[in-house]
Amino acid sequence: PLxxxxxxxxxxxSPDEQSSKPMNQPLIGALSRKIALAANESKTITxxxxxxxxxxxxxxxxxxIGRHYATRFxxxxxxxxxxxxxxxxxxxxxxxxxxxxxxxxxxxxxxxxTLLNASILxxxxxxxxxxxxxxxxEGVGCCPGxxxxxxxYEHALGRxxxxxxxxxxxxxxxxxxxxxxxxxxxxxxxxxxxxxxxDGQAGTLLRAYxxxxxSADGAFLKRNYPAIKKAAEWLIGRDAQDGQADGIxxxxxxxxxxxxxxGPVSWLTGxxxxxxxxxxxxxxxxxxxxxxxxxxxxxxxGQKKLVADLFNGEYFINHPDPKHPESIxxxxxCEIDQVFGQSWAFQVALGRxxxxxxxxxxxxxxxxxxxxxxxxxxxxxxxxxxxYAMAGEAGLLMCSFPSKDWDYDKAKGKxxxxxxxxxxxxxxxxxxxxxxxxxxxxxxxxxxxVERALHDRYHAxxxxxWNEVECGDHYARSxxxxxxxxxxxxxxxxxxxxxxxxxxxxxxxxxxxxFTAARGWGAFAQKRDGETMQASIELKVGELxxxxxxxxxxxxxxxxxxxxxxxGRAIQARAETTETRILLHLxxxxxxxxxxxxxxxxTG
Numbered sequence: 001p002l003x004x005x006x007x008x009x010x011x012x013x014s015p016d017e018q019s020s021k022p023m024n025q026p027l028i029g030a031l032s033r034k035i036a037l038a039a040n041e042s043k044t045i046t047x048x049x050x051x052x053x054x055x056x057x058x059x060x061x062x063x064x065i066g067r068h069y070a071t072r073f074x075x076x077x078x079x080x081x082x083x084x085x086x087x088x089x090x091x092x093x094x095x096x097x098x099x100x101x102x103x104x105x106x107x108x109x110x111x112x113x114t115l116l117n118a119s120i121l122x123x124x125x126x127x128x129x130x131x132x133x134x135x136x137x138e139g140v141g142c143c144p145g146x147x148x149x150x151x152x153y154e155h156a157l158g159r160x161x162x163x164x165x166x167x168x169x170x171x172x173x174x175x176x177x178x179x180x181x182x183x184x185x186x187x188x189x190x191x192x193x194x195x196x197x198x199d200g201q202a203g204t205l206l207r208a209y210x211x212x213x214x215s216a217d218g219a220f221l222k223r224n225y226p227a228i229k230k231a232a233e234w235l236i237g238r239d240a241q242d243g244q245a246d247g248i249x250x251x252x253x254x255x256x257x258x259x260x261x262x263g264p265v266s267w268l269t270g271x272x273x274x275x276x277x278x279x280x281x282x283x284x285x286x287x288x289x290x291x292x293x294x295x296x297x298x299x300x301x302g303q304k305k306l307v308a309d310l311f312n313g314e315y316f317i318n319h320p321d322p323k324h325p326e327s328i329x330x331x332x333x334c335e336i337d338q339v340f341g342q343s344w345a346f347q348v349a350l351g352r353x354x355x356x357x358x359x360x361x362x363x364x365x366x367x368x369x370x371x372x373x374x375x376x377x378x379x380x381x382x383x384x385x386x387x388y389a390m391a392g393e394a395g396l397l398m399c400s401f402p403s404k405d406w407d408y409d410k411a412k413g414k415x416x417x418x419x420x421x422x423x424x425x426x427x428x429x430x431x432x433x434x435x436x437x438x439x440x441x442x443x444x445x446x447x448x449x450v451e452r453a454l455h456d457r458y459h460a461x462x463x464x465x466w467n468e469v470e471c472g473d474h475y476a477r478s479x480x481x482x483x484x485x486x487x488x489x490x491x492x493x494x495x496x497x498x499x500x501x502x503x504x505x506x507x508x509x510x511x512x513x514x515f516t517a518a519r520g521w522g523a524f525a526q527k528r529d530g531e532t533m534q535a536s537i538e539l540k541v542g543e544l545x546x547x548x549x550x551x552x553x554x555x556x557x558x559x560x561x562x563x564x565x566x567x568g569r570a571i572q573a574r575a576e577t578t579e580t581r582i583l584l585h586l587x588x589x590x591x592x593x594x595x596x597x598x599x600x601x602x603t604g
Contacts, residue, residue, distance in 0.1 A: 031047060033045055046087070048079075048080050048083050048084065050076040050077075050079040050080045050083070051076050051079075052069075052070070052073065052074075052075050052076040052078075052079065053067065054066055054067055054069075054070030056127065056129070058135075058144075059144075060144075060191055060192055061135075061191060062191070065129045065130060065131070066129060066130030067127070067128070067129070067130060068128035068129060068130055068131075068132060069128075070130060071130055093541060096540055096541070097514075097521070097540075097541075100514050100521070100522070100523055100540050101115060101514045103512065103514075103523065104512050104513045104514065105506070105507050105510060105511050105512045105513070106485075106488055106506060106513060107448075107506075109452070109455050110448070110451065110455075110484070110485075110488065111485075112455070112465070113451060113454060113455040113458075113481060113484075114451075114481045114482055114484045114485035114488075115156075115481075115482065115485070116465055116466050116481075117156060117466075117468060117478045117479045117481045117482070118156040118160060118479065118482065119466045119474075120156075120474045120475070120476060120478065120479055121156070121157060121161070121164075121479075123140060123473075123474040124137075124140045124141065124474075125137050125138075125139055125140050125472070125473075125474045125475070125476055126476075128164065128167075131171070132167050132171065133167055133168070133171035133172060134146070134157075134164045134165070134167045134168040134171070134172075135168075135172070136151060136476055137472065137476070138150045138470070138471060138472055138475060138476055138477070139469070139470060139471060139472020139473050139474055139475040139476065140472050140473040140474050141472065142471050142472025142473075142475075143471060143472065144189060144192050145187075145188070145189025145190040145191070145192040145194065146168060146172060146189075146190060147188055147189055147194075147197075147200065148173065148186060148188040148189075148197055148199075148200025148201065148203060148204050149188055149197040149199045149200035149203065149255060149256035150256060150429075150476055150477050151168075151203075151476055151477075152199070152200060152202075152203025152204060152206065152207055153203075153429045153430075153432075153433055153476075153477045153479070153480040154429075154476055154477065154478075154479030154480055154482070155347060155479060155480060155482040155483035155486060156479035156481070156482040157479065158207060158210050158211065158214065159214065159482060159486070159516055160482070160516060162211060162214035162215070162518070165207065165210075165211055165214075166211050166215070166220055169204075169207065169208055169211055169220075169224065170223070170224065172190050173186050173204050174186075174224055174227040174228075174231075178190045178191055179191075180227060180231075183230075183234055183237075184227075184230035184231045184232075184233050184234030184237075185201070185231075185234050186200065186201055186204050186231055186234075188200040188201075188254075195254065196254055197254050197255055197256065198235075198238070198249060198253040198254065198255055198268045198271070198272070199255045199256055199267075199268055199271050199340075200255075200256070201231065201234065201235055201275075202235060202268075202271040202272050202274065202275035202341075203271060203275075203344070204231065205228060205231055205232060205235075205275040205278055205279055206271075206274060206275055206278050206344050206347075206348060208224065208228050208278070208282070209278035209279075209281065209282055209348050210347070210348050212282060212285075212496065213348060213349075213493055213494045213495060213496075214493065214495060214517075214518055215495050215496060215518055216495050216496070216518035216519050216545070217495070217496050218285065218496045221282055221285060221286060221496075222286070225282060225283075225286040225288075228279060228282055229279070229283070229288070229291060232275065232276070232279040232291075232295065235249075235272055235275065235276075236294075236298060238251060238253075239272070239298065239302075245298045245301075246298075246301050246302065246305055247269070247272075247273060247276075247298050247299060247300075247301040247302015247303065247304075247305055247306070248264050248269050248302055248305050248306065248309070249264065249265065249268055249269050249272055250262070250263055250264050250321070253265055253268050255268060257328070257419065257422050258419050258422075259327065259328040259415055259419050260327055261318070261327060261328060261329050262320065262321035262323070262324040262327050262329070263318060263319045263320045263321035263324075263329065264306075264309060264310060264318060264319045265318045265329070266306065266310045266316035266317060266318055266335075266338045266339075267316075267335060267337040267338050267339070267340050267341070269302060269306055269310075269341075270306065270316075270338070270339060270340060270341025270342065270353065270354060271340055271341045271344065272302070272341070273299050273302050273303060273306070273341055273353050273354075274341035274342070274344045274345045274350065274353050276295045276296075276298055276299040276302075277295070277296075277299055277345065277350045277351075277353060278348060278350060279291075279292075279295050280292045280295040280296050280299065281350070283295065285496075303353065303354070306354070307354070307355060307358055311358050311362075312332065312403075314361055314362075314365050315334050315338060315361060315362040315365035315366070316338040316339060316358070316362050317330075317331065317332045317333070317338075317403075318330055318331055318332075318335070319331075324413075325413060325414075326413045326414040326415070327413050327415065328411065328412060328413050328415035328419055328420055329411060329413065330399050330406075330411050330423065331405075331406035331410060331411055332401075332403040332405055332406040333399045333400060333401045333402075333403070333406055333411060333423070334365050334366060334369045334370055334399065334400045334401070334402055335398070335399045336366065336370060336396065336397070336398045336399060336430045336431075336433075336434060337430060337433070337434075338362055338366075339354055339359050339362045339363065339437065340433060340437075341353050341354065342354045342359050342437065343433055343434075343436060343437035343440065343483075346437070346440040346487065347436075347483055347486060347487075349492040349494070349501070356441070359441065360441050360442075360443070363434070363437065363438050363441060363443055363446070364443070364446075365402075366396065366434060367438075367443070367446045369400040369402045370396050370397045370398075370399070370400050371394070371395075371396050371397075371446075371449070371450065371453075372394060372395060372396075372397060373394045374391065374392055374393070374394065375389045375390070375391065375393060375394065375395050375397070375426060376390070376391025376392060376393075378397065378424070379391070379424065382408065382423075382424040383424075384408075384417050384420065384421035384424055385421030385422060385423065385424035385425040386421070386425055387425075388425055388426045388427060388428065388457075388469065388470070389426035389453075389457055393453070393456070393457050393462075394449075394453035394456065394457075395426030395431065395453055395454075395457070396426060396430070396431045396434060396435075396450050396453070397423075397424065397425070397426060398422055398423050398424065398425050398426070398427060398430060399411070399422075399423040399424075408420070408423060408424075411423060427470055427477070428454055428468040428469075428470060428475065428477065428478045429468075429470065429475065429476075429477025429478050429479075429480045430477070430480075431450055431451075431453070431454055432451070432454065432478065432480035432481045432483065432484055433480045433483065434447075434450060435447045435448070435450040435451040435454075435484050436480070436483045436484040436486070436487040437487070438450065439484065439487040439488055439505050439506075440487045440490075440505070442505070444505055444506065447484075447487070451481075451484055454468075454481075485513075487505065488504070488505050488506050488513070489502055489503075489504055489505075489513045489515070489524070490502055490503025490504055490505055490552060491515060492550065493515075493517055495517065495518035495519075495545075497547065497548070498545050498546050498547030498548065498589050499546070499547065499548045499549075499550070500515075500517065500537070500544070500546060500548075500549055500550070501549065501550030501551070501552075502515075502524050502526065502535075502550070502551060502552065503550075503551075503552035503581070504526065504552070508526070508528075508552070508553060508554060509527065509528040509553075509554070510526075510527050510528070511524075511525065511526050511527075512524070512525040512526075517542075517544050519542045519543050519544070519545075520539050520540075520541055520542025520543050520544045520592075520594065521539075521540060521541055521542065522537065522538050522539040522540040522541070522544070522592075523536075523537075523538045523540065524536070524537055524538075525538075526551065526553070528553060528554070531557070531603060531604040532601065532602070532603045533551075533553050533556075533601070533602040533603075534599070534600065534601050534602075535551055535599075535600040535601075535602075536597050536598065536599050536600065537549070537592065537597065537598045537600075538596075538597040538598075539592045539593060539594050539595070539596055539597075540594060540595075541594050542593075542594060543591055543592065543593050543594070544591065544592045545589050545590070545591045546586060546589065546590050546591075546592065546598075547585070547586055547588075547589050547590075548583060548584060548585050548586065549573075549583075549584045549586075549600070550581060550582070550583050550584075551581070551582050551584070551600070551602075552580055552581050552582075553580060553582075553602075554580065555579070555580065556577050556578070556579065556580055556581065556582045556602070557577075557602070557603070557604035558577065559604075560575060560577060560582065560602045560603065560604065561602070561603045561604070562575050562582075562584065562600070562601070562602050563599075563600070563601040564584065564586070564598065564599070564600050565598070565599045566590060566592065566596060566597075566598045566599075567596045567597070571586060571587070571590060572587055573585060573586055573587070574587075582602060584600070
């Protein structure tokens, strides 16, 4: 029989009941509670399982780094007491988020797949050190250093827990003692000294802009603008190695495919152009118009040159450098991230980085050449690489070679087979990125098909739905799935400007979804009935300060009549309209608090 354990009045194990044994001997017990039930009566019993392992140490990470939770609680019993004391609030807000998330017009499976990967933050992929720094592996115990070229794909941390993303920027990426070098290069693995990554550098600048947008005020940008500018100057310096920054990168470009690529590479230059636009916006908000103008000029030059030099009439390609025939390069292959810069730009409301016609053509090419309803036949013929999608399963392949002038053997150069094998794989985070981009561009069926393929691969009958695997379990890049949700909502937010916007891609005439902001979260809904459109922003937790609201519908009247009310109080709003978008300017910053709803009605 198992021993009985007595609890004290707080629900913790009484000191005289606590037990210990040597590590090599099992410590076994049972926790029970007696209740009496009358006929037809039911009761709920809640047990709290808590732990406390404060002495975290990691190789090459300086000092006894410890765990952040140990700065709040000195024991597992203290955790239990905290939960017991605040249980009603903790469980009610957890259930409120769950109910708010699933009270949506979006498909249930899509809500599941786009949010489930946020659980990665509760695994051993992710840590918060005692000093507040956020740290992540690529996957559980796999590839250290909160790698910039992997983590910049994710959108769950930045949107759901922006304070942790800001801690990552300030305590690692922009920290000269960890990652930030004197010339502005951000080491893509921090103290593990791995050197530059072009995509990671550009992605960190884009994440910094997202951090600014998800802040309630401009303090983050004010603190970090000097580092942001220097990091951008480092990228511009890589562009200008031949003496003139023309917006096209061509030198050694280490990237997330774990090799140095040479020559103009469409997806790396595209990310560079998106980063330039993000830095331009931050420079303008920081009172630095000369640098903003410099970024804009390089961006415009690169935008034209990228299309002229690297668009083959169907999709974007790369030009391998003949001086480096040994290097890996997808060449004229149809590579999965070729228009990633535009995808990132949509996530932070930067508008078009690449022209719509060519970008959509490139995504259609990915659908035509790379999406396989059954990857088995392709992988049987192309054996190198890992089987993240098995025979009988669908997936979006990393790179196909539809052009006769280039193939896998040419692409591999003299690179290692494990690195070129990436081309034949279906890697979850990349697929999420493309699925979201397709939805942004109005390719709804294709985007949902790519996302559904992922969802089906991780159906509970096949694999753990909460564990999308790349080179490790609970792989960080898979948090790109939250960006698919952002795309479906057409969500935009700028906390310091007090701006929020929605442009639903799915069922815009009758739409509802959750949203998060700097200091609160809630639900957005819009519905069209004939010539009348009604929308609402309901805050469930915290507060939301607004100065402007952007809405999109299939048709906006040229001279609409707009009515805005907050908790029954009328607000006089000024409207700017285009054919499908209306921008409402509130007369002053208006704060919505938990439990309040802002209602909008637009009529012709």
